[in-house]
Amino acid sequence: MLLRPRRARGLLDGIPRRGPAAVPGLPAACDRAPADGDALAAYAGMLARGVRPDAYTFPPLLKAVARRGGPAAASSSAPAAVHAHVVKFGLGRGAHAASALVAAYAAGGDGAAARAALLDGRGTPAAWNALISGHCRGKRFGDSRRAFVDMVRAGAAPTPVTYVSVLSACGKGRDLLLGVQVHKRVVESGVLPDLKVESALVGMYAECADMDSAWRLFEDMEVKNVVSWTSLVSGLARLGLVDRARELFDGMPERDAVSWTAMIDGYVQAARFREALGMFREMQYSNVRADEFTMVSVITACAQLGALEIGEWARVYMSRQGIRMDVFVGNALIDMYSKCGSVERALDVFNGMHSRDKFTWTAIILGLAVNGYGEEAIDMFHRMIRVSEAPDEVTFIGVLTACTHAGLVDKGQEFFHSMTESYKIAPNVVHYGCIVDLLGRAGKITESLETIDQMPMTPNSTILGTLLAACRVHGNSEIGELVAERILALDPENSTAYILLSNIYAKANRWEDVRQLRQAIMEKGIKKEPGCSLIEMNGMIHEFVAGDRYHPMSNEIYSKLENIIADLKNIGYFPDVTEVFVEVTEEEKQKVIYWHSEKLAIAFALLSSEPNTVIRIVKNLRMCLDCHNAIKLISRLYGREVIVRDRTRFHHFRDGLCSCKDYW
């Protein structure tokens, strides 16, 4: 029985008929990177010239539309539209077209149509392979594995291609049990030695975190290639063993873009962002061309470091090198610009994107929200719903954060309830954390505490910390004490709890309590995480730790800082030492706050950057009251916009004011 395509017309809807690019038989005949519609445009050109498609026409065309639809566009009718043409030209029973159709339907998420096309292609091993690999491409690894089981049951003989595809699905779906069974079949089947199958086995074990088996197989391979090496490298990196991955990487006989990217991303996953960028630099020296995968990891590293200049450079590099800006890259760029405090550029990327997915919308909503554009973020959410992109749990983190920033308490609670009622998304502890933050910011400390006590999961130290921070801002020491106790019961080493509680006592002038806290922390040997600020200058990342003298310009920086403080005092600055946590004399306390890492970074920026440029700092901890006050004044006095990315939020200082409205 022939499958009846759901939509017979419209394959060429909206595809411009190009001139030279649409040469029959030369669908790839364009000198730039292929845009999504090029294969279709070439096909259009072919038809326009009256060239009849044959068995070789549709597989590449189907590959292109499957890529265009992708896993996100499960309802995409593009494969069906191509299917109509296949039938129209009488190629419906050809093995090539049938397999390509199976793969395209499966990749697009239409399992039923894929199975029907499989029968159409008479269930040949190639068609089964297409089903297995198509599901795998569409990231439905369970369907892929089931297809393999069904293939065996149907009596079709697995080929090396089958093993390669199903092993990939076992690895990505972390199904070691089936993986081992397939391994046995592979051994019994006599297809070994086979480089691709063996590599797939190594990859499967590596992805399932069974490095011993992966390693044994790898060592037994008579012929290895860059793929088998890379599987091991990324397997180690995934387990957090970046240094071991690096050793292996350094010993590789050859490296391609995939192996470099695996290594770069390994550093990113290990939060070693500067080493990630260092690797990217080495990659360029080694003359291996980066691609869009590489750039996503590089841009992600820039995002985490707040390295806007390098990020911008990466974007220029891409256009110079002709690296396609796909959705992944676009999404990573939106996130990078947002995390660098540049909402304008994030919006530029967003507006320029040809296709957007759930991640795109979530990234821009979060970007607007954390940068203080709450209302705009909520507008974006409504736009997202209007274009029928389904939000997920992370999207709602963005939406709730937006409400917190805009002070929209009722609206935030409405969104929170809509999660379960309208979107069938169960709130997790992070969502409850947003509500705690929302209520806390509004000063509703009691309700905030009630939220924690009534939520269906056990409160962790993070959510209690959010409440404790609210207690600090609103000077609520009664609830603050209780909350701090609860945090320390869960996590006795939590220095943040001690510090926030100490800040609460200090604000209430309870100096004896502050002293006792300090003593307690000393006796228990709890270390406060040192404050650290990053700032990018001329493509270099400079790091400052409170009071450090490691920077080559240290002397200049400290004397600049003295001048700045003198200038500030002239316009009414008075150092606020209430939040100093170390037990020293009053005079030394002033030094301690003057030498906070963000102040050092600002002094360095005022020495080294062009006048009127924005100063961007990334800080690992929460800012103290004194730094917040001082930077407000600095922004006014020197006419500089200062953006500090805190552990929890952004502070855009401008003209003596901060976007956080003094709540953080």
Added chain:
DNA sequence: CTAGGGTTAG
């Protein structure tokens, strides 16, 4: 129909 690398929160 074919093995390895990519994006959002905490």
